[in-house]
Amino acid sequence: MRLRREQVVATALRLLSDVGLDALTMRRLGQELNVQAATLYWHIKNKEELLDAMAEAMLAGCAAGVPEELSGMERAADVAERLRGALLAHRDGARVFAGTYVAHDNTLRVSDTLVGALRDGGLSPRSAAWGCWSIVYYVIGFTLEEQALMVRPGTDPEKADPARFRETVERGAYPHLAAALPHLVSTDHEARFRYGLQLLLKGLKAELEGTPRAEAPTSATRAGDKRRASRRSR
Template identity: 45%
Template sequence: MRLTREQVVTGGLDLLDEAGLDKLTMRRLAAALGVQNGATYWHFSSKQALLEAMADRMLEGVTAGLAPDLPWEARVAETAQRLRRALLARRDGARLFAGVFFPLPNALSYGETMAATLRDAGLPLRDAVWAVDALTYFVVGHAAEEQLAAALPDGGRSAVARLVSALDSQRHPALHAAAGDVAAPHPQEHFRFGLELLLTGIRARLDGPVH
C-alpha cells in the first residue's frame, strides 16, 4: 500500500515524541515508517515542508467548538490556552511551532479566529493582528520554557539551584527577594498572569487611544 501524506505527518509527530526535534531526520523517519529512504519525498519536497505540516497538525481542534457568544476576553484566553496545550502535547512542540512559517489551514484558522475576535471587540484591524502576534509570541515562549525545563536532568533542580546561588542580595536585591518566583518551571498561574497582563493591555486600547 502506498504511503499517504497523513501517514507521513503522523509518523513525523510520533518520531518527534520519541527522539526530539534535533534527531528528527527524513532518513530516520523513513526507517520508522518501514519504507525506503526517499519515499517520504513523494509527499514533502523537504524536511522543512514536513515540519510545517507537522506544526499545522498540532493545531487541529484549537479553534473547534468555541462558543460564539463568549465575551472577547474569554474567547481569546480560551484560544490561547488551547494553543499552549497543543504545543505542550508534543515533545519540542513549541520549538517546532516557532521554527516554521506555515500558512496552512489550522494555523490560518487560529489566526483568523483570534484576529476576528479582537476586531469585533473594537480594535482596528492592524492592532488586532499585531495583538494576535503578541499573544502568540507569549504562548509559544512560555511553552518553550516549560518544555526546556521539563527536559533538564533531575527535573531542573540543579539548574534552579545554580540560578538561586547566582543571585546576590546586594547586587540583585529584587531578584534575590523573589528567588522562589524567578526560577522555572513556572506553574500554570504564571501563564495565566502573563496572559491577563496582555488582555489588560488590549482592554486599555479598547478604552481609548494609547500614546
C-alpha cells in the same frame, strides 16, 4: 500498503515524542516508515516542509468549539490557552511551531478565530492583527521556556534545576533577583502564563479605551464645514 502524506506526518509526530526534535531527521523518519529516501521525498520534500506539516497537524481542532457566549477578550484568552495546550501536547512542540509560516486550514483557523475575538472585543483590524501576533509570540516564547525546563531521559538534570539557580543568585550580588526569588523559581506555570496573557489583554483593552471616539457631526458643525469649504473654493 501505499504510503500517504498523513501517515508520514503522524509518524513524524510520534517519533518526535520518542526522540525529540534534534534527533528527528528525514533519514530516521524513513527508517521508521521502512521506506527508501526517494519514496519519502515524494511526499515531503525536506525537513522544513516536514516541520510545516507537523505544525499544521498539531493545531488540528485547536480553534473548534470556542464558547460563543464569552466576551471577545475572553475568547481571545481561550484561544491562547488552547494554542499553548496544543504545543505542550507534543515534545518540543513549541520549537517545531516556532518559525513556521503555515498557510493551511488548522493554522489559519486559529489565527482567524483569535483576530475575530479581538475585533469582537472592539479592536480595529490593525490592533486585532498586531494583537494576534503579540499573543501568538507570547504563547510560543512561554511554551519554549516551559518545555526547555522539562527534564527528560538523556538530558542534563542540572540544566533546569531551580535549586542551582537559587544558590547562584543568593551567593551573588543580585539583590533584586534575591528579593523576587520565590516568584522567579515558581513552578506554577499555569498562573504565570495567565498573568502574562492578562497583561497583554489589558494592554489591548487600554488601547481601546484610550482611543477617542469620533462624535457624530451636528447640523451646526456641518453648516460650518460647508461655509469654510465655500470660502476656500473662492
